[in-house]
Amino acid sequence: MARSAAMLNAAIYDAESSYQLRWKGKITSEAYIHAEKYAGILEGPDEEERVIGRTAYNILLKLYGKNQTQFLDAKFRERFGTEPTEFDILDVTVVNKMVTQMMDARNGDGSDDDRVYAGTFEPGAWRPTSYPDMPDPSCAQHSQAVTPYWGLVKPFALTSGSQFRPDTPGLYGTYEKLLASDAYKAQVEAARSAGADKPTAKTPVVNRTATQEAAAWFWANDLDGTYKPPGQLLQATRDIATVRGLNTYQNARLFALVSIALADAGIAVRDVKYLTAIDLWRPVSAIREGGLDPEWKPLLKNQKGVNVTPCFPAWASGHATFGAAWAGILQRYFDNDAIAFDLTTDEPQSPVKKRHFESFSSAARDDAYSRVWLGVHFPWDAEDGIKLGDQVAGYVFTTKLRRL
Template sequence: MKSVSGLSAATLLPGIIAAALLGASARADVVTDWNVTTSTLVSSDIGNNPRLRTLAMVHVAMSDAINTVHNRYTRVVVTVPAAPSASAEAAAATAARQILVQIYPTKKDQIEEAYAASLKAIPDGPAKTEGIKLGMAVADAVQADRANDGTNAADTYRPHTAPGVWVPTTPPMREQYARAKPWVFGSADQFRPGPPPALSSDEWARDYNEVKSLGGTKSTTRTAEQTEAVRFWENINFGPAWQAAARELAMKHEMPLAECARLFALLNMSLANAYIVNWDAKYTYNVWRPVTAIRNGDQDGNEATERDAGWTSFNPTPMHPEYPSQATINAMIASAVLESVFGPVKAIPFTATDVRDAKRTRRFASLADMAEEQKNVRVWGGVHYRFAIRASEDVGRKVAAYMIENTLKPTP
């Protein structure tokens, strides 16, 4: 892995050329348009969990609506009769609109503006009318399917106090996701990783000392390039980067509507599942974050870990247990889904744009390089141990493989 701002012109040139070609041939459709609209709306959510739930609901609704018309791929939720004479575009836009106005009633004007733009591009007539009716029915079905998914259940978490156990300093973030209903597969613990290494182990000491050295605010071993990477990604750019990559690839390849809908539904269901799987493991193992472990290094029973009472992580420590790593699971899932559609992500260059400042970018020789950096910055930023990254790679691969194999399959 190597990426970005410090690269030579020769290394950056493929990405620049790809971006130029993309701009020349790209075309949006109703799916990518509503991905942008939804991504903009969810950017104001606090925390990452509801963002992916919303994106999954919107894209499942659009995919089910489009395939009720075109019957290219199996549907996820909807069982209404086929409607081959309806406008798939009207159905998809209406389904997305209906989902979003329920979730963001205070932003209805913004949603309606996007909806009006979608409908304006569709000729008036029976197909449009039927598509609107279909979209409403599909949205109702998806909302009903998610109404009791457990994401709004009461928080039952109570802090534990013992060496090795995560100690929250504010109420933990959305603990109920540990028991939420996944998309497609059976339960939150279906892909639970094994336990983290024992505090007495060499592995614990090695990974403790790595994050202690690299991840602190006063680190002298973290390079300037690593520091810039941590600052770029923080917690805000991980998700938007993968949505943008999917949009760019879909538009560059001029994907047919049903194929584009499948891509975004598969991607966002899988990412929504990542949170459920990860939260299950986090609240099962309750592993302490580096900031707690390093300040209490004299209490883990391992002579190879020395305490630093004033150590602080370079990134703000998230308010949930450490193990596994959400950023890693997401990167593994997103790259696997994109690779299943577009081919090896090692061959796909990409420029990630900061959602806070469009002039600030990081250029990668490949999407695989971007995924690798997203894993590493969690150690460089002081919020994860390397063993969590390794375990999360395996979890991400398994979730992605299951989703690719078991949903949105071509119809006979």
Template sequence: MRKLLSSAALATVAASLLVAQPARAAVGVTDDPILYWTQLMYGSVGGNPPVQARTAAMVEIAMHDAVSAALAHPDTSYLQGVSASGGDVRAAAAQAAHDVLVALNPTKTADYDAALASSLALVSDPVARAAGQTTGSAYAAAIITTRTGDGSATAGSTPYTPGTNPGEWQPTSPGVTAALPGWGDVTPFQLTSGDQFRAPPPPSLTSAEYAAAYAEVAAIGSAGSMTRTADQSAAAQFWAGAGGTSWLSIAVGLAADEGMSTLEYSRMFATLGTSLADAFIAGFDTKYAYSFWRPVTAIHGGDLDGNPDTAVDAGWTSYITAPSHPSYLSTHSIADATAATVLLAYIDDEAFCATFAGLSRCFDGIQDASLDGAYSRVWGGIHFSFDSEAGLAAGTQLAQYELGVGTFRAVPEPSTWAMLLLGFAAVGLSLRRRKTEFPQLV
């Protein structure tokens, strides 16, 4: 069962993430460089979740390709045309992550420089260290060049006018403007386009489905709800502080005891990073395709939607504050499902606890945490249940697609190529761990 940790238990938490029992210390510089730099990145990069996810994807791509190049290219490369190779794996990963982070988050340069120095100090061979740095720098420069002009720089200034009709998104508080209306047009990392997994339209305002979801969020999501349980309130607060990109940190804790090689870690985190970045692109595409109103706006205008089963409440407020973008679909939910689907393709499900923004919460496993995150948006009063359901469905489909593409994978042996040419592609694919399907909200 999920539960909040007691004050006494919280005092024993030494890291931002605990995985099952026993509690483990935070990942440090002497641990695997993929885990170390991913955790460092999560803790240092600010901004909204889509921007954080883009940064993470770039860092993870650079580390994966640099590690593979240092090992003489056992994996396919995301970045083409980079000639640098060889050197120490730790040095290559550290330099790649450092250079991308400095380019995208220059205010933290001193911190990244210190982390790089600590990482490189662990490499005793000066020749291998220098070669690894050269390799890492080359792949960092390549991903920065590749993503320049991807639309992210102008996504916040894309022209957008909020609606005024029932069902259309409107600012939920004075002075608020729509956030990142152009993010759905940002060039994806692995998807063919931002609308590849666009969700179907939300239910009609006059439908019974809409009326049921309206009544649900009005009751359980209000600031003074009498039906929301203490645990549901805790979930709403926890995930509001964690955010969709918190799955990167969760993944570090879950993967730390898997005993993977640096190359294996880099595959998993490159897949996770690019999938999450694409999930936010896909989510914002759906958001601004439909521009559906938030519950707070809907409940204040319950007498305007043409549905006799929606009761207006002009004084209604949500338990947590609604973000400044349309309600449908929930990008938190699409991130939850995407992360769960990717992680369960690489690691076994297990119980774990996490701490973000001073709040801790325990889960029965990865799927449990993902559903908790998706439901929390309804319990917090900022999403309808169909927002979360659509996010979970889209995230599952998106992650399964990206896992199927297999961008970050081992280069097949010559014998495998022969089988592929003969039409036995399924033989090679069956050697990989099966993907776990993510359960939908019901």
């Protein structure tokens, strides 16, 4: 999702920049790939919207046309009142060039690597999280681990997925040293206490407030049918941009920056999860198989009420990395962190659908620690994700779409 959004919004930004060059005489920030000062004698009706809309449609058609052509066609008609297949001179002069340059840039980027994960059952190492009392057929064997080689995908801005790779808990070097450390034991106890679904004989107290539990579900978006973390953050970007009154060109740049940062955050965090010395097991494995509590379950459940855990290693947190990358771009774009705003969720199990925040960083931190309260992450997963995401945002903002 994050890769698709980056391709979509970066192509839209270059298309909008092309329009600005043709009819406004200049652009105020550099193109992502290339802005075309295309041919034209007079500006056509709704030309800016046509350039953007037809670029968006054709990128999405390339990405999802195999199964979603009818859906995309219907959305185009709803938005523009015309058929996307109708001839439009803008396809020839600019749109096809924007689409082609983006598809060419991402061709062979490694996103189609379908190799499966070959893990071990060494204590501390990630393993499937399906148990008899919490069955999850989608995570019953190592080979079902999700996108184990995504950390090798070509980034949109970073030099590599490992550019900002954090140290902990990888600094311990081996699972044996990690599990013997006091820091690890404290992490497990924090996750055990804050993330339990309910008290058990060996975990009699759940140390989580009602507000924290609401946050856990508000940010979840783990299940199919939700818009997942990238979608929630793009919706948040839309809400904030609307309130701030950004114009079309400003919007195009903001969405491109956010989307590029989210895409690279996804690559960077997958590098940490799979391509370091420590592919850390989830709290449910640490607590159960570490002998602390064989009945412990995370708060996270699927819509059938079965407790589940995402099917990939814990460290670092993807939600935390995405959230911090998003917040880092918004802080830098508006040159201000202390901007109040509301966020929404489409998580069906969330008790609240809207929450208020006083800053971008506070929302990112809430997002990060929601995963601890949901029982699927350790605190250092959240902290390292926050740091990683902000580093990604800083690099994206200072190297791409820079002010001219």
